[in-house]
Amino acid sequence: MVAKQEIKFFIISDSVGETALNIAKAALAQFTDVSPVYFRFPFTKTEERLDVVLKQAREKQPIIIHTLVTAGLSHKINQFAKENKLVCYDLLNPIMSEIVKRSGEQPRGEAGAIHRLNDRYFDRISAMEFAVMYDDGKDPQGFLEADIVLLGVSRTSKTPLSLFLANRNLKVANLPLVPSAHIPGQLWKVDPKKIIGLTTDIAVLNNFRRERMIAYGLNPNTAYSDTKQITEELNYASQLYQKIGCYVVNTAHRSIEETATLILEHLDLDNYGSPKP
Amino acid sequence: MVAKQEIKFFIISDSVGETALNIAKAALAQFTDVSPVYFRFPFTKTEERLDVVLKQAREKQPIIIHTLVTAGLSHKINQFAKENKLVCYDLLNPIMSEIVKRSGEQPRGEAGAIHRLNDRYFDRISAMEFAVMYDDGKDPQGFLEADIVLLGVSRTSKTPLSLFLANRNLKVANLPLVPSAHIPGQLWKVDPKKIIGLTTDIAVLNNFRRERMIAYGLNPNTAYSDTKQITEELNYASQLYQKIGCYVVNTAHRSIEETATLILEHLDLDNYGSPKP
Structure with a gap:
């Protein structure tokens, strides 16, 4: 039996990271011979915490999937990925930009807003x-x-x-x-x-x-x-x-x-x- | 009170469309004055069904978010969006392309693979x-x-x-x-x-x-x-x-x-x- 191809994923979120993980899993479900290794980084809400994650990312060269919305952090990770030629998918900001364009409203930039207790x-x-x-x-x-x-x-x-x-x-x-x-x-x-x-x-x-x-x-x-x-x-x-x-x-x-x-x-x-x- | 800005979303999937909807909701949670209207199109597995959806999309000019993996369908929707200048986010195929690049394996192109009964x-x-x-x-x-x-x-x-x-x-x-x-x-x-x-x-x-x-x-x-x-x-x-x-x-x-x-x-x-x- 041929060993399965191992692919590392970094799932980064300033909230729980459920959505990003589900996206990775949905993509992975299309492959039978790939063995994913997920590294989850929930509650990444500060620059300090993000710096630690990015350092590891540079070493491990994973596929990065993130749903960061905290003002500054998403820009930072996207910029870092570009400079270091890391593969990085930003799931929310492109959609948020389109919403800004259509509504004229600026996003609150608040982590975990989807989980607010309403x-x-x-x-x-x-x-x-x-x-x-x-x-x-x-x-x-x-x-x-x-x-x-x-x-x-x-x-x-x-x-x-x-x-x-x-x-x-x-x-x-x-x-x-x-x-x-x-x-x-x-x-x-x-x-x-x-x-x-x-x-x-x-x-x-x-x-x-x-x-x-x-x-x-x-x-x-x-x-x-x-x-x-x-x-x-x-x-x-x-x-x-x-x-x-x-x-x-x-x-x-x-x-x-x-x-x-x-x-x-x-x-x-x-x-x-x-x-x- | 100012009326909330209504924004239409088309959530298209060849499976249940849960993941795409969650992405839309997470992006929306960052806005307080936007009122989303979700149109869900689950189980969009055939060209015929997709054609009906695309026709509606041309009329309504929604933000399209899709997780189509069925071979042919994702290409078709992306192409259609480009030609008709529709806003369209393809959540899975870019990540799948990267997995292909790293593993050499081709995706199975099978809808709902993530829900298989294992x-x-x-x-x-x-x-x-x-x-x-x-x-x-x-x-x-x-x-x-x-x-x-x-x-x-x-x-x-x-x-x-x-x-x-x-x-x-x-x-x-x-x-x-x-x-x-x-x-x-x-x-x-x-x-x-x-x-x-x-x-x-x-x-x-x-x-x-x-x-x-x-x-x-x-x-x-x-x-x-x-x-x-x-x-x-x-x-x-x-x-x-x-x-x-x-x-x-x-x-x-x-x-x-x-x-x-x-x-x-x-x-x-x-x-x-x-x-x-």
Whole structure:
């Protein structure tokens, strides 16, 4: 086997550096034989701290990706990279310049502004607490307060999807579907538009459930992973979805992000859980 | 009041478009008087779909931010923007070109590669389920399996922080601290390095709790929001943290992202919850 090509990345931010790292990861995902080494420098808010980083950059010759907005620092790093022939991507300042051009407003040059603790931020925290409180059908009362109610048989990603949507400020409750179990009466009082039915493929579900049994140290060949039972469960769910008249998403080959985006698109909501323009 | 300057953004991706949107939001956070209107075009994977978007772009003259990686599409949009003098930021291809230069490998040109369902992805889902299962001290058995145990009095962001760290593949359990309540014996069996004590400022906590009471339709002036009681609770927590010898973070003026980054830095973990290079 040929060794993977190692490429060093410097992820520099005056805030947490999440955005820059995600950009690096998205670019990297296009390569199979490259092994990235990430050096993260969050909270780089002073010239002194930046100087230390730049010195290391000159030694290691990494690909630099930064989201510095602190006045002076972004200019400094870009200038340093130019003089020292370092590869450096400035993700925010070109876009900020265009915004200045269009609005006439000068940027505040304040690190971490995106994380400032505003109302939207506190709504998001409430939404996350809501998702935890009303996960797994714990309290059907939640259906009536929820923005979205997710239905699905076991292992159709209800919990992570609820949390992901909570991160978009949406109050999400979910209910696991089991053919023999009672459907709480509250569900029928919910606007069907708010209900999303999750489904998946038999083979995928079978595989998931076998793995879960193995993870629990149990025999993978139980009724839980039995193809016949899975088929019955999925049919039961499908009939219920038809009766409700709700939107159905197959999560079989989709990531949480992809499923969540489909749901937001379906509800005509933007990324903050607000109606689209 | 002067009306805010409206600026249109086209967020175009052949995957979900999360990364491009975050870049736009981070740039926007630097401006107070600009009102962004986001038009999102996720899953733009075909020339036909892109043509529709480009036609709209010519009309609306937005700031275009894209993360297209599908072979052909990124070239097409960049070319179109040039010919029609549209403002267009290509976030990934310049970085991908540099990776090609360093590795000699050609990109796969496959949309959504970052969301492919690998082991790491399933670990993340397990971590999220773990966080929900062991939230709020529900089952102290979780402390023994957790990568991180968060302690804190009510309203110190334990739940959202647990979920955020779960997104980094870390198994997190949390325990609310109440002076009169019993501390589960399992806590003393946990490596103190894995324990994080959350604290906050009296005024911030008082404010939070009053708001919570108001949200519940209750009188905000209860013992729960009483400054004297809050001081006692925080002192109790502080003494416990000293006894355990754990790392302490004040969450008073920090966002979840910032607190989480401090914790990851303290534990010398990278963004995947793995040891740093």
